[in-house]
Structures are given as C-alpha cells and as structure tokens.
Amino acid sequence: MKPQMITLHINGRTHYVALNPNLTLLVALRDLGYTDVKSGCEKGDCGACAVFLNGVAVNSCLVLAAQADEGEILTAAGLGTSEHPHPLQTAFSDAGAIQCGYCTPGMIISAKALLDHKPHPTDAEIRDAISGNLCRCTGYAQIIQAVQSAAEKMDAGGEG
C-alpha cells in the first residue's frame, strides 16, 4: 500500500499530508490535531465526527481522506474563536446543551447545516436535522433550545 500525497484545507489552513489510502478523513483530522472532531461509532450512526466537506455536512468516518483531497473542511471549532464564538457555540453553552460534550461538535455541524438552509426551523425540523447525532446525556431538549436560541440571535444580529 503506497502512501498518497493529499492536500486538505481545514478551517482556513492548508495541510499537505502523506497517508495510506484506506485512512478515513476522521483519522487524518485527529492526527493533524483537530481533536474537536470526535471518534464515536465509526460507522455513521452517531455523528460525533461530523464536519463540513466542501459545504456539505458529512460523517468524516465514512469518507476516505484521499476522497477529500483538495477539499475545504470546516470543523465545529473552526466556526468561531474564543473571542468571537459562533452564535451556535454560545447558545450550546448558555442553554446547557453540553454535558459530557462528546456529541457537541457534531451537533453544531448538523445544526449549522440546518440553519444555513432554514433560518427559522421548527422543533420538529431541528429533531430531524440532528437525527444522525446521538447524545447520551442531555435528552436533546436543551440542544433543541440552543438551536432555536442561536437561530433567533443569528436572525437579529445577521451573523452566521
């Protein structure tokens, strides 16, 4: 198995990496230090590893890193900074939508994917949008509240 050279643009930084062709994007991201991308089930059931790949929310465990060659990747941490957090990041923390935190990055990716297309979702639409993200702590109620509150803030502030 020959290593392949690929280029990944992650949260605005460009990385050139040599990796084996059977390596997933999830493993590549974590090896590069993007540990906000979590490894859960590694078969597309839990959504903890969700990232945007070329603007589309995907499970990074189901994409080979080489399939993402030249791709633009955005992880949950890349949405904002400590000084200027994204409204979703603030809302998750304010609403107590985080307990252990393991599902949070994936939840935020799925929530952003929803709000990008539907700035004023119903609770049912939020439930559907996060149906590929498992949370074992919060019971989802605070997560839905957080997404609603972020939607309101983004609408008021024109952020996003």
Added chain:
Amino acid sequence: MQSEIELHHPKNLAEALTLLAHYGPDGKLLAGGTNMVVELRDGHHNGKSLVDLSHLKELRGISKQDGYIVIGGGTTITELIDHPLIGAHAGILREAARLFANPLVRNRATVAGNLVDASPAADTAPPLLALNAEVQLMSQVATRWIKLEDFITGVRRTLLQPGELLYAIRWPVPSARSAGAYTKVGLRKADAISVLSTAVMVELDDVGVCQQTSIALGAVSPKPFRAHEAEALLKGKVLDSALIAEAARLAAESTRPIDDIRGTAAYRKRVVAVTVRRLLTKAVEVLK
C-alpha cells in the same frame, strides 16, 4: 486498519471505465462510501483496486427525457429529497429518501450505491421497483438497460459484471391517473434499518377500474421484490376493500422473511398484509 488496497481517483467517466476494464474482477467501486468505508476498515476488500466515483459529475443529475425520469447513479439521497422532479413524479421515492438513514449519511450515500449494495433492506429499492425502474450498466465496451427487478438477484448479489458501473436509473413518468404510497417500519423514527418497507403504485381509469398496480416489498425476502400475484388480482377490477384485503393477503404470502434482531419472520409476514392493505387503500382514496 491493516487492509491492503489501492485507491484510484479517475478525473472523468472515461478514465473510470478504463480503470474498471483494466482491473476486471480485482476492481471495486467506491462512491459515497457510507457502507464501503466501514467494510474497508474491516478488511473486506483487501487486495482490491478501488475506483473512486465520488467526484464524477457525469454520474450526477436528475432530468426528464423522452417520457422518463432519469437520475445519474451518483445522485445522493439528499438530492432526491430536494429535487422538484422527484417530488412531482416519484413521491414514494422522495418519502423513502426522507426516511433513509440520517442527514449526514444521506449527503454522501448514492442511489446507485444503495442498489449495487443490494441489501434486502435497501431503502430506495421498493419505491424504484414500484415505479418500474430500469438501471443502465456501463462498461468501456457496452451499455445495457436492465429492469431493476432483474438486476438485484439475491442478498448482496446483482447482475453487475466486472468492468461495469451503474451509470443511471430511469422510470417512465407515471400517468396523471396514478398515485403511490410508501411506508417504512423501523425500530425508531430516524436512522433505522428497515424492519420492512412497502411501496405501491395504483393507476385507475376514469371510471375507477384498475389499469395497473405495483406492490414492492423490502426486507421480507432475500431481495426487494414485486408481489406480482397480488398485482394481477387487482388488474381490470374496481378496488373495493374486500379485493384489497385479498391482494394484501397474497402479497404477505409471497414473502420469505427471516427472524433477525429487528423482527421475527412471523411479525414481518403479518405486518406486510397490513401495510399493503393500508397503502392500496390510501392510493385509491387519493385517486377518487
């Protein structure tokens, strides 16, 4: 991850077909990867040369051509949900797409991948069977259309030959006097593998006589299939509740379900009689 594979990224369809012709039985298709990447990690495709189709624009797209709806094999499940032609001419396929796995998986998984994977529970198969879909298989030297009904031959078995890929899927635009209905029984509302699924299409003439029906069943036999005996019973008749109940019974009889972690064979057989009856009734009511 100890698997030994080679991975190729053809830049266009011609390159992909050349690679597939070159590798023959040692070649393996990779598209959305939602099943394949898990299998790769488990070492199921060691020694294979993988041809990545996920970047090929030639495999994308949904259009209406010569009385058919035609979709590229690489069309994602999300694209099915969003496209107006699917909403207008294949409501049952849209409904199946909406209930397919979860949004993150739907953004990657492709229709061709779902059909070539040929799981008995493949979610796009029952609606496409009910729509009389055909699949277009393409190799470097030839192209052929095969009825989807014939294409899937058994559990994870299809007529796809080494060197071929599933280029497109098409079905005739349904008549304005037809209606469809679909249901999926899962263990939960989202992210569920089907316990069973049912898709029906009914076409009535202007006095209410049944011109044709299709009844397609998933996850109740080694492959998704059409209940032809039940369909034949309905043709040329007015569909009243007694006749629909009898067709539903015949459809249930035609299943060969298994016991598994999602349900028992006996449960599946009983529920099919209920889903077929309800869906036929619903389709007839829509047409009234």
